[in-house]
Amino acid sequence: xxxxxxxxxxxxxxxxxxxxxxxxxxxxxxxxxxxxxxxxxxxxxxxxxxxxxxxxxxxxxxxxxxxxxxxxxxxxxxxxxxxxxxxxxxxxxxxxxxxxxxxxxxxxxxxxxxxxxxxxxxxxxxxxxxxxxxxxxxxxxxxxxxxxxxxxxxxxxxxxxxxxxxxxxxxxxxxxxxxxxxxxxxxxxxxxxxxxxxxxxxxxxxxxxxxxxxxxxxxxxxxxxxxxxxxxxxxxxxxxxxxxxxxxxxxxxxxxxxxxxxxxxxxxxxxxxxxxxxxxxxxxxxxxxxxxxxxxxxxxxxxxxxxxxxxxxxxxxxxxxxxxxxxxxxxxxxxxxxxxxxxxxxxxxxxxxxxxxxxxxxxxxxxxxxxxxxxxxxxxxxxxxxxxxxxxxxxxxxxxxxxxxxxxxxxxxxxxxxxxxxxxxxxxxxxxxxxxxxxxxxxxxxxxxxxxxxxxxxxxxxxxxxxxxxxxxxxxxxxxxxxxxxxxxxxxxxxxxxxxxxxxxxxxxxxxxxxxxxxxxxxxxxxxxxxxxxxxxxxxxxxxxxxxxxxxxxxxxxxxxxxxxxxxxxxxxx
Amino acid sequence: xxxxxxxxxxxxxxxxxxxxxxxxxxxxxxxxxxxxxxxxxxxxxxxxxxxxxxxxxxxxxxxxxxxxxxxxxxxxxxxxxxxxxxxxxxxxxxxxxxxxxxxxxxxxxxxxxxxxxxxxxxxxxxxxxxxxxxxxxxxxxxxxxxxxxx
Numbered sequence: 108x109x110x111x112x113x114x115x116x117x118x119x120x121x122x123x124x125x126x127x128x129x130x131x132x133x134x135x136x137x138x139x140x141x142x143x144x145x146x147x148x149x150x151x152x153x154x155x156x157x158x159x160x161x162x163x164x165x166x167x168x169x170x171x172x173x174x175x176x177x178x179x180x181x182x183x184x185x186x187x188x189x190x191x192x193x194x195x196x197x198x199x200x201x202x203x204x205x206x207x208x209x210x211x212x213x214x215x216x217x218x219x220x221x222x223x224x225x226x227x228x229x230x231x232x233x234x235x236x237x238x239x240x241x242x243x244x245x246x247x248x249x250x251x252x253x254x255x256x257x258x259x260x261x262x263x264x265x266x267x268x269x270x271x272x273x274x275x276x277x278x279x280x281x282x283x284x285x286x287x288x289x290x291x292x293x294x295x296x297x298x299x300x301x302x303x304x305x306x307x308x309x310x311x312x313x314x315x316x317x318x319x320x321x322x323x324x325x326x327x328x329x330x331x332x333x334x335x336x337x338x339x340x341x342x343x344x345x346x347x348x349x350x351x352x353x354x355x356x357x358x359x360x361x362x363x364x365x366x367x368x369x370x371x372x373x374x375x376x377x378x379x380x381x382x383x384x385x386x387x388x389x390x391x392x393x394x395x396x397x398x399x400x401x402x403x404x405x406x407x408x409x410x411x412x413x414x415x416x417x418x419x420x421x422x423x424x425x426x427x428x429x430x431x432x433x434x435x436x437x438x439x440x441x442x443x444x445x446x447x448x449x450x451x452x453x454x455x456x457x458x459x460x461x462x463x464x465x466x467x468x469x470x471x472x473x474x475x476x477x478x479x480x481x482x483x484x485x486x487x488x489x490x491x492x493x494x495x496x497x498x499x500x501x502x503x504x505x506x507x508x509x510x511x512x513x514x515x516x517x518x519x520x521x522x523x524x525x526x527x528x529x530x531x532x533x534x535x536x537x538x539x540x541x542x543x544x545x546x547x548x549x550x551x552x553x554x555x556x557x558x559x560x561x562x563x564x565x566x567x568x569x570x571x572x573x574x575x576x577x578x579x580x581x582x583x584x585x586x587x588x589x590x591x592x593x594x595x596x597x598x599x600x601x602x603x604x605x606x607x608x609x610x611x612x613x614x615x616x617x618x619x620x621x622x623x624x625x626x627x628x629x630x631x632x633x634x635x636x637x638x639x640x641x642x643x644x645x646x647x648x649x650x651x652x653x654x655x656x657x658x659x660x661x662x663x664x665x666x667x668x669x670x671x672x673x674x675x676x677x678x679x680x681x
Numbered sequence: 682x683x684x685x686x687x688x689x690x691x692x693x694x695x696x697x698x699x700x701x702x703x704x705x706x707x708x709x710x711x712x713x714x715x716x717x718x719x720x721x722x723x724x725x726x727x728x729x730x731x732x733x734x735x736x737x738x739x740x741x742x743x744x745x746x747x748x749x750x751x752x753x754x755x756x757x758x759x760x761x762x763x764x765x766x767x768x769x770x771x772x773x774x775x776x777x778x779x780x781x782x783x784x785x786x787x788x789x790x791x792x793x794x795x796x797x798x799x800x801x802x803x804x805x806x807x808x809x810x811x812x813x814x815x816x817x818x819x820x821x822x823x824x825x826x827x828x829x830x831x
Contacts, residue, residue: 143803363740380698644772
């Protein structure tokens with residue numbers, strides 16, 4: 108019961124089960140197994156401790172489940188490994204998400220039963236600070252927020268920094284549109300993040316920590332609050348942890364809606380209660396961070412990997428992945444892919460395997476056009492490069508970035524000029540305004556893209572976009588500005604023909620740009636089924652049942668909803 | 682002086698960097714941040730009102746105008762965008778008879794906002810009304826959902 112499951116109706120299913128299950132069956136809640144497309148899901152464990160997972164459960168399935176006759180056609184995972192979704196899971200390596208969907212995230216005992224806080228005990232009682240840092244260094248773990256800075260080295264810098272007071276921060280301000288890995292981890296296994304933070308604090312010598320979580324994630328915040336309280340009660344956080352003299356107090360800071368606060372100096376400013384505006388580095392936060400004190404800042408996924416590494420050893424972690432990118436990466440698979448959800452794979456797996464073997468391919472078996480990686484700082488990778496392995500270096504070569512893990516799949520119904528404009532509009536809204544090129548340059552680029560989308564582009568526009576991109580990259584202070592042109596540059600690199608079609612032929616090949624398409628109804632083909640009228644967002648379609656319908660061109664917004672729903676090919680796009 | 686505001690500020694006495702949580706909590710109680718509220722917080726905390734106003738305008742969650750009884754957040758994330766979020770947004774406005782330049786309905790029933798991403802990308806397109814998330818939305822489902830709020 109994480110956000111996705113709840114949005115799909117898991118709460119209703121839970122309440123129905125509560126009412127109808129016999130007393131002999133124990134009902135428990137868990138969080139996200141990652142198969143979001145099949146929510147709501149349930150897991151049935153029989154008296155032999157054998158588990159079966161069923162997906163797409165509706166209220167109609169409840170009586171059957173109560174009589175121990177679950178809907179066989181909805182079986183997804185079983186212990187033998189031959190259910191439909193077993194193959195998807197078999198290709199994954201679950202380290203960060205090892206507990207997701209397996210334990211009750213609101214029950215500390217569940218976490219403790221699976222070696223919970225054992226890694227922290229080890230760090231507090233059997234290892235010294237340098238041992239901990241060396242283990243993280245040897246594991247090859249790199250920052251999972253997107254930049255990929257070696258985590259062990261970052262910790263070393265914070266440990267070496269002189270200061271009477273040090274802080275740790277967990278960046279849970281997952282702002283990339285299309286990314287929800289961190290939300291899933293926080294909702295499904297909050298203790299593992301707290302344990303990772305505590306191990307880091309122990310290693311660098313911090314006694315106070317903050318989790319900066321975006322306010323759009325109320326469930327994650329609720330579960331974190333409970334987890335912190337429970338851990339303090341259990342002696343895993345608070346004063347004198349494991350009687351080692353080490354203390355750590357963790358507070359939650361709720362974000363207030365600013366994408367730029369994912370940048371570490373802006374995030375620190377925001378925790379300090381100010382406008383979240385980035386400042387020039389150096390000094391790096393490791394030397395002078397929160398309130399001027401040495402501070403270590405990592406992302407949720409990075410901290411969540413730490414307890415596993417300490418328990419299983421650096422070599423076990425480094426055994427996964429490629430030469431320079433070790434371990435696993437969690438991706439949020441979304442867009443036009445069949446199996447949307449959360450996946451965790453060893454670094455180095457190709458995009459094609461993730462999208463087709465785990466993701467099940469493209470919805471309605473349409474052709475894939477691109478996959479968007481790294482959100483507004485990333486780029487669109489075309490079909491021809493799908494055999495690129497996911498590791499930091501290979502992804503950068505395509506012009507995109509690994510990013511935090513959002514992977515949005517696009518089919519032939521997406522217009523790449525529209526996508527570029529979408530990201531630029533996002534950046535325009537979120538630019539903090541400090542650097543002129545980021546503030547005004549992105550606006551000028553957006554204006555050009557909008558012009559192209561309206562069929563008013565001129566041949567010179569592409570050159571202007573490239574020139575502005577170069578200047579914005581060179582003249583912006585923080586990562587937001589420096590990477591802002593990436594979505595435009597990658598689409599220009601791989602989908603230049605689409606830009607040219609808009610500019611020269613005044614045509615949108617994907618039929619998305621509203622000024623360049625219009626829709627009419629073929630009176631011969633229309634059966635008067637009324638489906639188009641029911642789906643028109645602006646009530647522009649009129650007609651009596653069983654009689655041909657018409658579209659009022661004045662109120663039509665060319666959204667294409669009628670075109671998509673018509674079963675008789677009676678809506679004509681031109 | 683408004684007692685609720687003083688109560689909120691008291692909770693944060695002595696805690697560094699509390700301007701944002703104070704504004705968040707006051708907004709939670711009052712629905713939005715008015716100019717008077719900013720002046721009152723400034724008077725009690727000593728934080729200049731210009732600084733408070735700067736914070737309130739910087740972060741997108743702060744509202745400077747009165748809000749409707751229910752808040753609709755239309756997700757404009759990447760996954761929702763490629764799954765027709767714009768069409769959903771148009772349909773909401775048409776159904777509520779809300780003109781382009783307005784965010785709150787005449788009867789104060791709804792305030793309509795766009796948000797960058799709700800993080801339910803696998804259920805795109807998604808909207809959130811108050812604390813409830815609705816996924817895999819179609820225009821057909823919308824009217825029933827909207828009409829269930831009074």
